[in-house]
Amino acid sequence: MTADRPEYAFxxxxxxxxxxxxxxxxGRQLGASVxxxxxxxxDVCAVVPGPEFDRRAAITSETIPPRAVECVGPGRAVDPVSAFDCAPARARRLADRAVEVGFFEAERQGSRRHVRATTRYPDWIGGLVGIENKPDLGRPGDLQRQLRRDTSLGLFDAVVLATESxxxxxxxxxxxxxxxxxxxxEASETPRGDGEELRSSGNRPQAGDGEAVGGGLTVVREPTPLDPTEPGVEPLTEGSLRTDVAIVDSEAKARKRRAIAERAYGKGWxxxxxxxxxxxxxxxxxxxYCTAFDRVVDPGHDCGASCPAFEAADPPAVDREALRDARxxxxxxxxxxxRRQAGLDRFR
Ligand code: SF4
Incomplete structure (x- = not known):
């Protein structure tokens, strides 16, 4: 067992x-720079469903490769090697993946495989909320710089800091x-383990200065809406005397927003x-949840034969997909x- 990782459980x-x-x-742990x-x-990206969310959900439960959305539409079938602006092998892999998840369909034209989208890409992203977690504000680390970067770039519609302090x-x-x-x-969501039965303490109220909005979450300060349609400023290197920045135009931000939303959709938490x-x-x-240490642990970090309390057993049966679908x-x-369901004739 390695050091306690309170940020993970939080x-x-x-x-x-x-x-x-x-x-x-x-979705957790997603790239947010352009x-x-x-x-x-x-730490967390929340996608607020937009008007065509159901159309997006109907395509696939997985991430649609963002490059596939940008480069190929549902009209005429195209050769992926010429449609994607990258090396041929990579273009083929991207096309393969888009076919696998059901966003492309493939057909032969002579000796070459062509692809087209099975449907128009839906307008499904109603908003993006970027959440940075810092349970202990007494150990802020890089927090200020990260939050300054997020608000200056304006990739999200809102940025929130979540803390237990x-x-x-x-x-x-x-x-x-x-x-x-x-x-x-965290305690408001953390079950107590007695080895047999784990109970969630659920909606225990939390004291705080702001407005309680359910369970253990209190809004201390509302975020100010940002405008992702405007160009943003992304800090690159920060020195004591000068900071290099990149101006990120609204098209690049829109592409990145789609990419992070797709990643969140496919990845979950x-x-x-x-x-x-x-x-x-x-x-x-x-x-x-680990009953030996009576807390939520990070399987990729804490668990394994090197843990002193490890005792080999069958992995627990957790249906992650069913849980996510139901909730x-x-x-x-x-x-x-x-294509027939999508009414492709419209695109011809
Ligand atoms: S679940 Fe097992 S391996 Fe993981 S921290 Fe607990 S005792 Fe160690």
Whole structure:
């Protein structure tokens, strides 16, 4: 067992809470920079369903490759190697993946395979909320710089800081004005384990200065809406004397918004695997709860034969898809879209 990772358990508890209380689709740990890919990973991205959400859900439960959306429509079938602006092998892989998830269909034209989209890409993203988790504001790390970057780039419609700490006026002064602040108690979502039965303490109220909106979440400060349709400024390197920045135009932001929403849709927030350990007793909402340490653990970080309390057993049966399907607008196993269903004649 390695060091306690309170941020992980806090993050999963917050996701479980938001899933229970809002009609959002959530994904964890997603890239949120444009000019310098990989430079910023946001803890949680919440997609607020837009007008054609159901059409999006009907296509596939997985991520539609964003490049596929940009490069190929539902009209004339095209050769992916010429449609995608990248190396031929990569273009073919992208096309294969888009076919696998049901967004493309393939046909032969002579010796070459061509593809077209099975449907028009829907207008399904009603809004994006970027959430940064910092359970302990006494250990802020890079928090200020991350939040300044998020508000300056304006990729999200709103940016929120979630913390378990009591939020003082001094804290608020250090957090950019546009960033909303939630106080959230992980304990309000954390089950108590007795080895046999895990119970959720559910809606236990949380004291705080702001408005309580259900369970252990209190809005200390509402976020100021950002405007993702305007160009943004992305800091690249920050020195004491100068900061290099990139101006990110609205088209690039729109592409990145679609990419992060697709990633959130396909990825979700639950762990992909639960360890085969006798102490692993997942909560009803799918968080990896360890009865030996009486807390939610990170399977990829905490678990395995090196853990002193590890005891080999069958992995627990957790149907992540069924849980997500039942609790969110995400659809686990849609019928898919055929050209006839999509009324493709419109596009000819
Ligand atoms: S579930 Fe098992 S391996 Fe994971 S932390 Fe608990 S005792 Fe260790």
């Amino acid at each position: 993050e999963l508890a917050l996701c479980a809470h938001l899933e229970r209380t809002r009609e959002w689709v959530l 000019a310098d890919p990989g430079a910023r990973v946001v 009591y939020v003082t006026g001094a804290h608020l002064n250090r957090i950019p004005d546009d960033v909303g602040v939630w106080r959230f108690s 639950r762990p992909h695997e639960y360890p085969g350990c006798a102490s692993m007793c997942p909560t009803d909402d799918g968080r990896p 969110t607008p995400w659809v686990a196993d849609p019928d898919g879209v055929t």
